[in-house]
Amino acid sequence: METASMPERPEVFYEVSTERLNVVEKPLSAWERLYDNGAVRKSFLLAMLAAGWELYARWLNNPLLVPTFSATVSALFASIASGALPQAAAYTISMLLKGYIAGLAIAALLTAFATGTRIGADLLETLTAMFNPLPSIALLPLALVWFGLGAGSVIFVLIHAVLWAVALNTFAGFRSVSPTWKMVGQNYGLSRTGYIARILIPGAFPSILTGLKVGWAFAWRTLIAAELVFGVSSGSGGLGWYIFERKNQLLIADVFAGLLTVILFGLAVENLIFKTIENRTVRRWGMQV
Amino acid sequence: MASPLLTVDGVTLRYRTKDHLVTATYRVSFDLFQSDRFVVLGPSGCGKSTLLKAVGGYIQPTEGSIRLNAAEITRPGPDRVFVFQEFDQLLPWKTVKENIAFALTASGKLPRPQAEERAMHYIAKVNLTEFASSYPHTLSGGMKQRVAIARAMAMEPQILLMDEPFAALDALTRAKMQEELLQLWEETKFTVLFVTHSIPEAIRVGNRILLMSAHPGQVRAEVNSAGADAARIHEILFDEKQHGNSEHA
Numbered sequence: 112m113e114t115a116s117m118p119e120r121p122e123v124f125y126e127v128s129t130e131r132l133n134v135v136e137k138p139l140s141a142w143e144r145l146y147d148n149g150a151v152r153k154s155f156l157l158a159m160l161a162a163g164w165e166l167y168a169r170w171l172n173n174p175l176l177v178p179t180f181s182a183t184v185s186a187l188f189a190s191i192a193s194g195a196l197p198q199a200a201a202y203t204i205s206m207l208l209k210g211y212i213a214g215l216a217i218a219a220l221l222t223a224f225a226t227g228t229r230i231g232a233d234l235l236e237t238l239t240a241m242f243n244p245l246p247s248i249a250l251l252p253l254a255l256v257w258f259g260l261g262a263g264s265v266i267f268v269l270i271h272a273v274l275w276a277v278a279l280n281t282f283a284g285f286r287s288v289s290p291t292w293k294m295v296g297q298n299y300g301l302s303r304t305g306y307i308a309r310i311l312i313p314g315a316f317p318s319i320l321t322g323l324k325v326g327w328a329f330a331w332r333t334l335i336a337a338e339l340v341f342g343v344s345s346g347s348g349g350l351g352w353y354i355f356e357r358k359n360q361l362l363i364a365d366v367f368a369g370l371l372t373v374i375l376f377g378l379a380v381e382n383l384i385f386k387t388i389e390n391r392t393v394r395r396w397g398m399q400v
Numbered sequence: 401m402a403s404p405l406l407t408v409d410g411v412t413l414r415y416r417t418k419d420h421l422v423t424a425t426y427r428v429s430f431d432l433f434q435s436d437r438f439v440v441l442g443p444s445g446c447g448k449s450t451l452l453k454a455v456g457g458y459i460q461p462t463e464g465s466i467r468l469n470a471a472e473i474t475r476p477g478p479d480r481v482f483v484f485q486e487f488d489q490l491l492p493w494k495t496v497k498e499n500i501a502f503a504l505t506a507s508g509k510l511p512r513p514q515a516e517e518r519a520m521h522y523i524a525k526v527n528l529t530e531f532a533s534s535y536p537h538t539l540s541g542g543m544k545q546r547v548a549i550a551r552a553m554a555m556e557p558q559i560l561l562m563d564e565p566f567a568a569l570d571a572l573t574r575a576k577m578q579e580e581l582l583q584l585w586e587e588t589k590f591t592v593l594f595v596t597h598s599i600p601e602a603i604r605v606g607n608r609i610l611l612m613s614a615h616p617g618q619v620r621a622e623v624n625s626a627g628a629d630a631a632r633i634h635e636i637l638f639d640e641k642q643h644g645n646s647e648h649a
Contacts, residue, residue: 291486294458297476299506301554309506313493395535396492 178364186364187371196353200372203334203349206262210269211330215323217270218277225282226307232282239279246274247333251340265337272329277322284318285311317393322384328377335373403470404431405494406455406559410464413450424450425617430610432559434628435589438579439606439625441596447617448595452563455593456482463556468558469506478507481552485564487544488537490551497532522554523547525584544575549581551574553590560592566601578604599630599637611637 127369145151161180168179190196224231247268254264257273288311296310312319338351348356352371357365393399408431409448413424422449432438453459455466458477464474465518481503490499498593504510510518523532526546536544545565555604567573578601584586585592603625604610608626611620611633621636 289486289488291484291489291492292457294476294482294484295489295491296506297458298456298478298480298482299503300478300508301506305506309502310491313491316493334637392493396535398492 127293141301174279175363177363178367180362182369184366186362190368191364196368196372199348199350199353199369204353204376205266205337206221206349207330207334209262210266210334211273211327213266214326214330215277216268216272218281218322219273221274222281222285223307226285227280235278235282239275242271242278243275243305245271247329248336248340251337265334268333268337269330272333273326276325276329277319280322280325281315284315284322287318288314293386317399318340320385321391324378324381327380327385331373331377331380402433405434405436405469406432406593407470408432408455409463409467410453411417411451411454412463413447413454413459414462415450415459423616425593425612428612428617428619429464430619432591434594435591437585437592437594437605437607439594439596439601439609440612441602441633442612442617443607443614444597445617446612448597448612449563451617452482452561452595455559456480456561459485473557476623477577478503478509478555479558480561481555481559483545483555483560483562483565484547485567487541487568489548492536495533495535496528496539496547496645497536499536499547499577500554503551507555510511518548518554521539522550525553525559525587526550526580528602542569545577546580549584553584553588556590558591560590562592562594567595567598572617574601581605599633601631603628603630609633613637 139147160170164177165180168174168177168182171177174182187196221235225235226232250268250271251264254267258264259266292310292314296306301309334349335351335354338349339355350373354366354369354373357363357369389399409429410427411429412426412520415424428447428451430438438594440451442448443573450459454461455473457473458507460474473480490496491502492500497516497519500522501512501515504515506511506516509515520532523529526549528543528546528550531539531543535545539547549565569577582605582621584590594605596605604627608622609625609628610622612618613620623636625631
């Protein structure tokens with residue numbers, strides 16, 4: 112009999128105390144905190160990459176193929192000082208902003224139409240399926256025929272680059288907004304526009320932000336490529352043109368400086384602008400870890 | 401006798417799934433009076449949540465009518481405020497206080513300064529004052545439900561509609577929340593329509609209980625919870641006395 116072998120046991124009570132416990136809460140060491148900082152880790156990686164570049168270029172010793180990191184940096188500063196690079200960058204940025212904003216506006220209209228009606232949703236889905244895989248730069252020859260050799264053509268291809276990524280992500284975001292939030296919004300008697308502004312947009316914000324980032328990256332790449340193909344328009348060229356022109360003059364360090372500028376802008380927008388928006392919105396709200 | 405606040409009269413609710421037309425409830429009738437704690441109790445599949453959504457105005461009955469103060473309910477409105485089972489009913493992009501103030505301003509009940517004042521009053525009622533400026537994702541499940549209840553009560557609606565608000569909580573928190581809800585009722589004597597599938601919860605929370613059968617939901621009985629015992633309700637609910645264990649058929 113198993114039950115018979117069970118001994119008689121008294122009830123026991125213990126004092127709860129943390130007196131002899133060494134660690135309840137202990138600050139991390141300086142090194143651990145440093146390593147936890149993403150910016151520090153990434154800066155370290157960038158420094159290592161720059162050092163690797165410098166070493167390889169010195170070993171190769173052919174500035175027409177790969178100029179050293181230090182030569183690129185000094186070319187960068189020289190171009191900034193001469194005003195050539197800032198002018199090119201300013202031109203590129205202004206074109207980019209025009210195309211980006213126009214793309215966002217059209218995406219907003221299209222998404223609003225798609226959210227309001229079923230046929231609009233079908234239209235958006237069909238158009239996105241058709242045009243999203245089409246590289247914007249492939250439209251440039253056609254754009255040149257339609258809009259001529261000028262800002263109009265570039266803005267057209269930029270809109271194409273931005274529009275589909277943003278519209279697709281925003282619409283997908285609207286669709287995946289929690290049904291409970293939708294019911295909450297209806298419960299408090301929000302108007303149609305109030306419902307979109309106060310429930311749908313914040314509810315879909317993680318997707319919208321992804322769309323904005325992807326759209327920005329597409330636009331940036333498309334623009335640099337378009338400038339390379341396209342060259343000068345209306346008297347001044349952008350970064351793509353700057354790179355192309357310096358290559359023709361065999362100023363390879365300047366070409367690298369131009370590429371570096373493109374990279375630096377990309378990093379700055381991603382890490383300063385989009386990161387800040389992300390930290391103040393979706394991360395703070397716990398909608399994205 | 402006073403006239404009822406809410407009349408549900410012979411309501412049949414149907415909804416369409418991908419390949420079926422489902423009858424959720426069939427000719428359900430009951431009356432709700434001022435300050436009632438009216439519980440709809442039934443097994444899953446008895447259409448009780450669908451019924452609550454119909455009272456909320458999200459679904460239209462295919463037969464019968466639902467009237468609030470003799471006026472037909474046609475759409476959702478701030479005079480009937482929902483508390484859902486889901487923890488995500490709070491808007492994550494708003495703090496606790498903003499969630500409540502939002503409800504008051506969005507519905508046009510109060511301008512912003514007064515809305516915030518009233519929000520703080522109700523946050524204090526559910527003992528969350530120190531979390532007023534926290535975002536919902538930092539709160540526990542029980543705290544989120546308390547905020548949702550505070551938000552609904554701050555609206556001071558004609559009826560609170562509660563759809564198994566405590567079902568996703570652990571047993572201890574659940575018992576505590578039931579206690580708190582009763583205390584709040586003692587203070588303000590609000591009218592609540594409460595849906596649950598738990599017999600003990602129905603007896604504890606309600607003063608009157610509507611018992612429903614499943615597939616489709618039909619009314620079995622309407623009883624007072626004072627002096628009701630769980631075993632008897634279980635018998636009525638599953639119809640064991642009359643036909644033996646018909647549930648197994």
